[in-house]
Amino acid sequence: MASQEDVFKKLVAHCKEYGFVFPSSEIYDGLGAVYDYGQNGVELKNNIKKYWWDSMTLLHENIVGIDAAIFMHPTTWKASGHVDAFNDPLIDNRDSKKRYRADVLIEDQLAKYDEKIDKECEKAAKRFGESFDKDMFCQTNARVQEYITKRNALHERFAKAINDNDLETLKQIILDEGIVCPISGTKNWTDVRQFNLMFSTEMGSTADGAMKIYLRPETAQGIFVNYLNVQKTGRMKIPFGIAQIGKAFRNEIVARQFVFRMREFEQMEMQFFVRPGEEMKWFAHWKEFRLKWHKALGLGDHKYRYHDHDKLAHYANAATDIEFEMPFGFKEVEGIHSRTNFDLSQHAQYSGKKIEYFDPEMNQSYTPYVIETSIGVDRMFLSIMSAAYCEEKLDNGESRVVLKLPAVLAPVKVCVMPLVKKDGLPEKARQIMDSLKFEFHCAYDEKDSIGKRYRRQDAIGTPFCITIDHQTLEDDCVTIRYRDTMQQERIKISDLHDIVDKQVNMKNLFRKIME
Secondary structure, three states: OOOHHHHHHHHHHHHHHOOOEEEOOHHHOOOOOOEEEOHHHHHHHHHHHHHHHHHHHOOOOOEEEOOOOOEOOOHHHHHOOHHHHOEEEEEEEOOOOOEEEHHHHHHHHHHHHHHHHHHHHHHHHHHHHHHOOHHHHHHHOHHHHHHHHHHHHHHHHHHHHHHOOOHHHHHHHHHHOOOOOOOOOOOOEOOOEEEEOOOEEEEOOHHHOOEEEEEOOOOHHHHHHOHHHHHHHOOOOOOEEEEEEEEEEOOOOOOOOOOOOOOEEEEEEEEEEEOOOOHHHHHHHHHHHHHHHHHOOOOOHHHEEEEEOOOOOOOOOEEEEEEEEEOOEEEEEEEEEEEEOHHHHHHHHHHOOOOOEEEOOOOEEEOOEEEEEEEEHHHHHHHHHHHHEEEEEOOOOOEEEEEOOOOOOOOOOEEEEEOOOOOOHHHHHHHHHHHHOOOOOEEEOOOOOHHHHHHHHHHHOOOEEEEEOHHHHHHOEEEEEEOOOOOEEEEEHHHHHHHHHHHHOHHHHHHHHHO
16 A cells, blocks of 8 residues: 555646646746646646535625736735734754744644554554443553643643744744654754745836836735725625635745645635624634535535634634645644624725724615635645546456546546547547537547547546447447446447436536535
8 A cells, every 4th residue: 555645746736737737837946836727737626626616605695706906005915914814834944954944844743642552542443343342441551541642731831832922932842742854853942033925026116116016925915994985886795705816926935745735826716795693603603604514526525524724823713624635644724713893994094094884774884804715726626636636446457547537627528539530439528528618628639549548648637538439330339438437338429418418417516515
């Protein structure tokens, strides 16, 4: 059985080999933690974005979209708190000269305790068989109890230090836990210090006195500064939401795990404006709706979990992550936050403009509260790819690599293949492709044996392959092959559209979400 780390390395190599993700500027040896999406990657990414955008704007008549500029007036970031508070706690190892995030080192240590507890439970489960009671075992086994006690004590100490911004205690925890640098293996650590993550640049000529501006570290502020514009021009009534997909930039010191943590990334965010006092009701609503959206893709319900935050941002009164089981453990793919009225109040204060909503039912004006759902497109991409990547041994002794992508998201939906390049089969295949290409992303392949062609399509996750043979010219039937089962069946050309549409049409997912 290959380790999860090996699987992840294979997935990264697969992404490059099959045109999903390339290292940026690779001919110049690349740029750290920056990636380009290839011809198949961009299709998958666009399909993810469409699935999110349509689920917001089509399924909710009170959610509209915007596309705000990346550059914003610098005071925006003063008001939002990013200039003063958008920091990570960093620590260096003096021997390896490598830099780490102190909070990530401690979170990894917590994960090690969890792994130890799970291992003990797995060993006991094998020993006791069906009669195994995990809860009882955890309560009574001395070794597991010791791990749980250590884990809980560490968790409590860590949560307090992070919330108090206590950098000395963070370092002391690292020393007390005996955490070593993964490269040098030593505990020769510097003090912990804060590092601001925003990229800055200048706008205007130096002669005029250039203005220092920032590349936005999140897309949310573009929504908040446009709140009044959208509310008034759209005659929006509370509760209502504003959705946006766009690039954000963070000068991550510890950028790692492929496209999981990058310096240039894409977010899909929706800010939902509600009455003060009703925010917890809407927080619960969006928490549930967003998890249903993820689960509808069919990647496995057990791969998702909620994770409530230990440290709330200064503006939040509730925060939950939806985590997905990546090859390197459960990691955040989406955050749902109750941001109170912090953002709009701050922008009102710093801009001197009144940002309120007059509620005709209550006959009063107030600053709306906000529930935010924020999802990383790149993390979503990675979670889908890692769940889909599959190495299979076949009955005939061969093996195949297949991407079992949700059919609605697959870059190519149908590959049309004439059995041979003569006897009128390519012409017939082109006719079939022409009838499907207005609705479905189709590929055409006539090179190599049918078996090799199937393997190529399996590797990029194409749900359907259609083979045109000599019999097709007589009976207007083709052979359709299904990616996951590799089963083949003979069907009428006239039935092709409906068979494909049933599997790849997003409306089927939307119905599932709204049930």
